[in-house]
Amino acid sequence: MSEKEKLKRRTDASIEAFKSFRLRWVTGRSKVKMEIDEQKYQKILDSIMKDEIERHMITGALKEKGPMTVGELAQLTDLQPNLLVQHLMALRRNGAITEVGEKNRQYLYKLA
């Protein structure tokens, strides 16, 4: 996958992330209302933004190419497989993706 394509995937994912309810909720709240200090707020915001962009990269890839295994997703999204599995578990818990059979002894995931 070319550098340009990787960059486009990341940008598209971040645009989708900013459309998502989770990120909009966090960025739309003032830290005063959340009753936490600046440092903690920034830390939470950083991790949510990173997670949301990466999760939208995964859902974007599944939307584009159909059901895929962890290995195929790791190749396409340029994410570490262990991190990818964490995101997949979170997405499955939220009902965003489901498992559909197996391929080369790996689970195939698709959008729910």
Added chain:
Amino acid sequence: MVKDTFKEEKAQNEFEPVIVAYCCNWCSYAGADLAGTSRFEYPTNVRIVRVMCTGRIDPIFVLEALRDGADGVIVAGCHPGDCHYQKGNFMMEKRFAHIKKAVETIGIEPERVKLEWISASEGGKFAALIRETTEQIRQLGPNPFRSIQEPK
């Protein structure tokens, strides 16, 4: 429409930055207007988009401009406390930190996005900002979307 503008730029060999400036209707757009009527000279690299308030600018606007090939994005609004809608610019100031963070996360230089306060009487400041930003972007080089060559 914005994409068509970039296509024209691509035809030229020499790098000329394309800057998208989102200006609020009440202060910065009037400032840009004043820069024109006062005959202040500034580069023609800027494409001004008028919005009613900087509070209207979604992070998506900035990210999409960069994705579509803009080399820099300027967000210009009223000075803090002068917003026509009371707190639109404060909302933007807060949101801008998130925009910078997102741009950095993607892998684009955060210096490509800028937030400035320009009042309706600051035509000179607007012209200076465009001159300065154009020079900065020229140093940075083209947007990675334009500079990365596709393998043949």
